[in-house]
Structures are given as C-alpha cells and as structure tokens.
Amino acid sequence: MDFAPDPRSAALDAELAAFLTDRVLPAEPVLEAELAAAPDRWGPTPVIAALQVEARERGLWNLFLPPNPQGAGAGLTNLQYAPLAERSGRSPRLAPVAMNCAAPDTGNMELLVHYGSEAQRERWLGPMLEGRRRSAFCMTEPNVASSDATNIATRIRRDGDEYVIDGVKWWSTGAMDPDATLLVVMGETDPDAERHRRQSMLLVPRDTSGVTIVRPLSVFGYDDREHGGHAEIRFEGARVPVDALLGGEGEGFAMAQARLGPGRIHHCMRAIGMAERALDLVRERVGARTAFGSTLAEQGVVRQWLAEARIDLEAVRLLVLKTAWLMDTVGARAARTEIQAIKVAVPRVVQRVLDRAIQLFGAAGVSADTPLAALFAAVRTLRIADGPDEVHLASLGRAELRPQRR
Numbered sequence: 001m002d003f004a005p006d007p008r009s010a011a012l013d014a015e016l017a018a019f020l021t022d023r024v025l026p027a028e029p030v031l032e033a034e035l036a037a038a039p040d041r042w043g044p045t046p047v048i049a050a051l052q053v054e055a056r057e058r059g060l061w062n063l064f065l066p067p068n069p070q071g072a073g074a075g076l077t078n079l080q081y082a083p084l085a086e087r088s089g090r091s092p093r094l095a096p097v098a099m100n101c102a103a104p105d106t107g108n109m110e111l112l113v114h115y116g117s118e119a120q121r122e123r124w125l126g127p128m129l130e131g132r133r134r135s136a137f138c139m140t141e142p143n144v145a146s147s148d149a150t151n152i153a154t155r156i157r158r159d160g161d162e163y164v165i166d167g168v169k170w171w172s173t174g175a176m177d178p179d180a181t182l183l184v185v186m187g188e189t190d191p192d193a194e195r196h197r198r199q200s201m202l203l204v205p206r207d208t209s210g211v212t213i214v215r216p217l218s219v220f221g222y223d224d225r226e227h228g229g230h231a232e233i234r235f236e237g238a239r240v241p242v243d244a245l246l247g248g249e250g251e252g253f254a255m256a257q258a259r260l261g262p263g264r265i266h267h268c269m270r271a272i273g274m275a276e277r278a279l280d281l282v283r284e285r286v287g288a289r290t291a292f293g294s295t296l297a298e299q300g301v302v303r304q305w306l307a308e309a310r311i312d313l314e315a316v317r318l319l320v321l322k323t324a325w326l327m328d329t330v331g332a333r334a335a336r337t338e339i340q341a342i343k344v345a346v347p348r349v350v351q352r353v354l355d356r357a358i359q360l361f362g363a364a365g366v367s368a369d370t371p372l373a374a375l376f377a378a379v380r381t382l383r384i385a386d387g388p389d390e391v392h393l394a395s396l397g398r399a400e401l402r403p404q405r406r
Contacts, residue, residue, distance in 0.1 A: 003321045009080040015058050016087050016095075023054060024091045024098060028371070031094060031226065041225055042176050042216075048226065051098035052131055062129055064101045064266060066328070068113045070121065072129055078262060078324035082269045086317070089273020092378060093226045096270065100129070102227055104137040104173045106266060107259045108184050111201070115247040115255055120203060124182050134228055135182040136175035138204075139256060142168060142232070147391050149253060150195045154187035154235065156202060161242055163189075163202055165210070165235040171385075176216050176229030181206045183233070186252045199252030203244045210238030220377035260386050261332035264339050267382055268320045268346040274375045275313055275350040278357040281370060282306070285360055296360060305356045312349045319345060337399050340392040347382040348389075354379060 005013060030047045038045075055061055063084055065073025076084075088095035096102035105128055112125040127133040144151040154167025167187060174180045182203060189200040204211065214232040216223055223229050247255055286296035296302050320342050326335035354376045358365030365372045383389050 001322060001325050003079070003318075003325070005083060006080065009076065009083065012060065012063065012076075013083055013087060016060055016084055016099075019055065019058055019060060020087065020090060020095060023051060024094050027051060027094055028091060035225060041223070042178060042229065045226065048094065048097055051094060052100065055099045056131075060099045061131075062100050064106045064262070065109065065113065066262070070113055070125075072109070072113055072125065077328045078265050079321065079328050082265055082321055082324045085266050085269035086273040086276070089270030090277040092270055092274060092375070097226055100131045101266070103263060103266070104184075105135050107263050108135045108137055108182070110262060111184065111246060111255060111259055114258070115251075116203075117243070119243065120246065124203060128182075132179075133182065134174055134177050134180040135184060136172045136180045136228065136231070136233075137259075138169040138172045138175070138183050138185040138233060140169065140171045142170045147388050149186075149256060150198065152186060152188055152199055154185070156185075156187035156189045156200055158189075158242070159239075162239045163242060163244065165202065165204065165238040165240070168214075168232065168234050170230075170232040171217060172231045172233050173224070174228030175206075175213060175231035175233060176223075176225075180228050183211070184246070185235070186256060189249050189252075193250055196253045197250040199256075200249045201246040201252045201255055202240055203246055204235075204238065204240055208238050208240060210236045212236070219381050220373075222374055222377050258332060261327060261335070261339050264343050264386065265320060265324050265327065267386070268316070268342045271346050271350045271379055271382060272313060272317055272320070274379060275309070275353040278354050278372060278375060279306070279309060281372070282357050282360055302360065305360075309353045309356070313353065316342070316346045316349050337396065340396050343382075343386065344389050344392050344396075347379050350379045351376065351383070 027047050031045060034045055034047055035041060062073040063076055063081055065075065066077055067075045088099065088101065109125060109128050112121055116125060128135060139149065140146040141153060144153050154165065154169065157164050165185060165187060175183065183206055185202045185204045186199055188198050190198050212234045214234050217230040217232060286302050289296045319338070323335055323338040323342050326338055332339065354372060358372050358376060361370060361372060364370055367373065
C-alpha cells in the first residue's frame, strides 16, 4: 500500500488549500450574513454561487467521481480523492458544495452513473454534474426502525405504465432546496420477495402531484441550509412513469448499499478535516489564554489532550486511506469490513477531539462565535446517519467470529 499522493492529486490538493485560505474560509461569515438577511432562508445564496464559479475555474469540480464508463467527473480514484475530501472538511458548510462534492448529490450522481439508463442520465445527471440542479435521497422513515433498511414501509405498486408511491420519508437531505428537483425514493415493490429483494428505487420529480414537502428538520438546532436542509416528505398516490425505475425491481437495497460505500470515505475524511480545523483553533487559543498563572498550552492536561488527538487522528486517517485503497483495488464488497470500521471509528475519534476543543474554549465553544458547536453537531449525527454504530459493530463482531483466512 502506497498512500503517497501522485502528481495530479498533489497539485489538486495545493490548489484546494489555496482556494480554502483565499476564498472559502473568508466566505463563511458572508454566508451567515446572507442567510440572516434573506427573506426566505431556502432562497438563493450568492456567495455559494460565486464560489462554485471559481471552483470550476480552478479545476476543483466533481472530484468525487472515480473512473466510470461515462467519463463523468474528475476520474480520481477513492485514494486520490480521500485527502481532498479531508481538506474540504475544514469548511464543511462551504467547500463541498462549492466544488459540487456535497451529499446527497454525490451519492445520487453515483447511482445515476452506475445504474441509470441513458435517458435518465441525460435528464438528471447532466444538470447535476453542471451544478444546475440538486437532489434529495428519500430512504429513512419516521414510523419504522430505519437502522434496518428492510423495514421500509413506503409502498411502490405498479399500475399499468406507472408506479404509484404511498408513504412518508424524513431526514431527506437536500429536499428543502428549491433546486432539488430530483427525489431518489426507495420503497417496497414486492412484499413477498426475499427481504433484501423487496425494495426498488424511483427517480421522482419534485413537482410530481401527490408529493408534499411537509416540514424542515434541524440537527441540534442547525438546519444545514447550505446543503439543502433535511425534510419530511409525504407521498400520497404520487405517480411516475415506469421508466422512472432506477436499475431493476428488487435492486433497491443492493444499490443503497453500493451508494453508501464511497460516501463513507467522503464523510470520514471530511470529519478528519473538521478535527484538524478544531486543532488549528485550539493551538491559537491555548497559546493566547492564561489561567492560574500560566498559558493553557503549559497545562499538562492540555498537552495530553493534544497528544491523544494526534495519535487518534493519524490512526483513523490511515484506516480510511487503507479502505479507499481496498475499494480501488478489490472493490467495495471486499472492503466491507473496513468500510464499516471507519464508519464507527472516525466519528467517535472526531467527536472526542471536538468535545475537548469545546472544553478548552469554554462558553465560547458552545456558542456560534466559533465553528466548534456546528462541527460537533455534524459529527455526532454521523454516528446515526447511514446506519448507527451498533448496527455496524454487530456486523463487525459477526465477521470476527467467522473462520479466519489468515
């Protein structure tokens, strides 16, 4: 395993570092001011539009898509993209969306690349790759334990040349953005099939009759406006033509699992970038703050916290890079154990780093005067999103009990 950056990814990383320093980080307070002044919080954000133009000019666009038959995206491998995702995590509100590398669009574009028909890619993928349209992923439901995706209760039934959808979804990230014109909806098409073959996915236009955006949802009080928010959505007899089916009937569960693999690389590396941003802030804080006759930097417990943070972050970074390398060389299925491991390990480590950073900042750490509280909320959510820790730990435990091949 060689994790050294190749010339292309090293050049992109240098360009991204400059973009963050010169444009993205200074734009964070501009975004706050725009949102505060906007009559409609879900309306346009000029600062994001301007950053997207510049990101495209710098060649920092659609970096997340690995090589594919359609030649879509930058064509970077997972290992090449991983350090770039980490760097973008230093400004998780702005950098990913500025580069058209923000969830859920990334995962939805991957679905279209790998499973979409030519007509589906022309209608939906092209505008999304250009940043002209956004999307939402509708999988989680309020009335079932969504940690088990086979519980999905939304019903999709065929009626002639149409599919009819009935059900309720929530935590549909991106759906509050008016530009999210595509809803990727997962529902049950055959309740009598084997449990992992009951579900299918449909590409549903937002303006379809019978689709209602019920309300926005917040995460610890944050609405994640820059990523399109999170919505509860009701489907009541919503009809789409049969050519809205993504892949084949009964393939929804498998496609959802395939979608989550690369996404976990992205989420985990961005989370490590969040922790590195927090450590940057901590270094400034502890050198300038004095308590009980000495700077915080001279306090033994502070040095211990920083040492532990460095050890933990280096360890999980290597685990994510190994996982990215495995996905590139043997595929997501063979890397399943590592994918699950990073999903558990990284948010736990980063949450601990952020918690101690907040402690060092005191009351300022839980306020909106620093990004620490928002970063903590985002990382805490990762321990639930895409499957809670306990589900992945149970699967990892089962794998450890199997006869080992080495």
